[in-house]
Amino acid sequence: xxxxxxxxxxxRRQQRAAPATGRAVLSRDTTAEAERRQVxxxxxxxxxxxxxxxxxxxxxxxxxxxxxxRERHPDASERMVVxxxxxxxxxxxxxxxAYPELAGRPPSAR
Numbered sequence: 742x743x744x745x746x747x748x749x750x751x752x753r754r755q756q757r758a759a760p761a762t763g764r765a766v767l768s769r770d771t772t773a774e775a776e777r778r779q780v781x782x783x784x785x786x787x788x789x790x791x792x793x794x795x796x797x798x799x800x801x802x803x804x805x806x807x808x809x810x811r812e813r814h815p816d817a818s819e820r821m822v823v824x825x826x827x828x829x830x831x832x833x834x835x836x837x838x839a840y841p842e843l844a845g846r847p848p849s850a851r
Contacts, residue, residue: 806829806830810822810829820840824836824842825843825849827839827840828843828849829849833848833849
């Protein structure tokens with residue numbers, strides 16, 4: 742999504758068209774050569790290696806989300822941080838079923 746800076750549209754990502762092969766562009770801010778090399782690396786990986794990369798990315802995303810919740814709610818107990826994470830990832834209705842203490846709080850901003 743384009744960024745707004747002083748009221749003007751500013752798209753800082755390099756716009757790259759789909760390659761002639763018909764293959765989709767995976768990342769518009771990556772050169773075609775770098776993307777080709779990355780795909781080669783992924784193809785050489787075993788299933789276990791790819792699963793480990795995905796697991797690491799998921800763990801990093803989860804850690805960043807929890808750090809953000811702790812930053813926004815510095816006085817929250819560990820249980821409340823877990824409840825807020827559940828709300829963030831599962832939605833309010835599902836999180837309320839597991840963590841009824843969320844009922845007294847306004848919904849978290851996504």
